[in-house]
Amino acid sequence: MAAPALSQPSRLPITPEWRGTAERVAQAGVPLEDLAPNAPDSHTVQPGDTLWGISGLFLKSAWRWPELWGMNLQQIRNPHLIYPGQVLVLEKIDGRATLRVANGEIGLPTNTVKLSPRVRSSLLDNGAIAAIPVHLIGPFLNEAVVFDNNVLDSAPRVVSAQEGRVMMGRGDTAYVRGDLAGARDFRLFRQLVPLTDPVTREVLGYEGRYVGTAEFVRAGETQLASAGGSGALVPDTFRITSTRMEVVVGDRLSPVPMQELVAYVPRAPSAPVDGRIVGIYGDGLRAGQNQIVSINKGRRDGMERGHVLALWRAGKATTDTTGARREALQLPDEKHGTLFVFRTFERVSYALILGVQEPVRAGDRFTQP
Structure with a gap:
């Protein structure tokens, strides 16, 4: 060819x-x-x-x-x-x-x-x-989202399921109330999880727990009692189009953003970087190759999509027993992995672990490569 x-x-x-x-x-x-x-x-x-x-x-x-x-x-x-x-x-x-x-x-x-x-x-x-392996980060471009703490509080919400169901899956009908602002395709999120800086303990943002997607089907209305109705509100009708977990009443909706063309080109940051892993995306306590982590550096810190970062393993405290007397030693930190930043927010970014020798945990350090 x-x-x-x-x-x-x-x-x-x-x-x-x-x-x-x-x-x-x-x-x-x-x-x-x-x-x-x-x-x-x-x-x-x-x-x-x-x-x-x-x-x-x-x-x-x-x-x-x-x-x-x-x-x-x-x-x-x-x-x-x-x-x-x-x-x-x-x-x-x-x-x-x-x-x-x-x-x-x-x-x-x-x-x-x-x-x-x-x-x-x-x-x-x-x-x-x-x-880079684009398919590894593709699903997270819409899923890994950091919100301000009050954004989803006022977002449209699932208020009921069809036929009194408790949980909804792909293809099911969900009823929604709230201002849709003209959008038709939405992501569904559950409770917000605070992302806390491991060093300063400051809350850097709130990660939305991704549930799935839904599309608008039919607008609601208000039934007037004088017209034979009950006078109650009729919610908007949505169809669940995909799920990462079951949809439940109370889940919040956020419009699906336009997918932008992004050049994911690996490169080193132009200035020195010293930061910490905030958390592992999902419910895990440790992460390995091809998993996603959040880090405590964002756009305001000069972090950009495509930046490559080095992961460090903290040196252990030990004792020198070879001399005339025992002395405390602190072994140096050692590089043991590589991160690739693919999504940035103001104070937080998401990165893919491209390679690592040992499991990655919240609080682990990273620098420029």
Whole structure:
């Protein structure tokens, strides 16, 4: 299958910062010591590969993807336009490494490797591979939401179910009261959970417990007693379209926001970062790879979608028993994982754990990579 031209424009933006990094690397390549220990001589791009995965295949740090791009800036005009079937060839000259796309080669080189194990990801609309495993964060773009403490108090609410049911599932009818403000598609949330800073104990926001989605079916009305009615209010009618848990009376509705096109491009923060994990999304006390956590840094702290962060394991207190007398020691913290920020609010952000050696808990520290 022929690949589209590499110079084809992409809808995903390339910032001056990323292009500057790539251009600096393009002038001389990267030092051999920056290559991954087992970097292959070539790699055939497979459906399900990501820029993150390919960067980790060739370089020691996967978040340094602009350097991978810069290793082949002439052929890869846009890093988002790398396609399955293309063969990336690693060349080493005078202590530096560059990457090129093989042209006119038939079949796979004998030293071609696949990312294994690897996480499957969706291709972009034009067939190019994605920057990260997009399907892992896709469901959370509407689900992981931080509210002000009073937002849902005045939101439309489920007041009854059909035929006196206590719980509702997909396809069931729910009756709703409240100002819909012209919206037709809604998310359903339960009680708000405060997100508390592990250090300052300050409440940073309130996480809505996601229940599902519902669509507007029919508007309510007021039955007039003089017209033979009871004079009671008739609520709006909704149909439950999806559920993460059963819908119950009292659940609140929030309009589904417009889905924006987002370039999820891994990169390091431009300034030093030192923060803490606020909590594990859901009901867990610990989290591992591919799970979601909330962190105590948001837009006001300079946190942006695409930022990569390093997770640290706290050093343990121990005792030196090798000397003439016993002395207390504090072992240093050690890096043991990587976070990828995919959604930001004013004081809180959500991040995907891309890799970790030990379980992550609330209060764990993170920094710039």
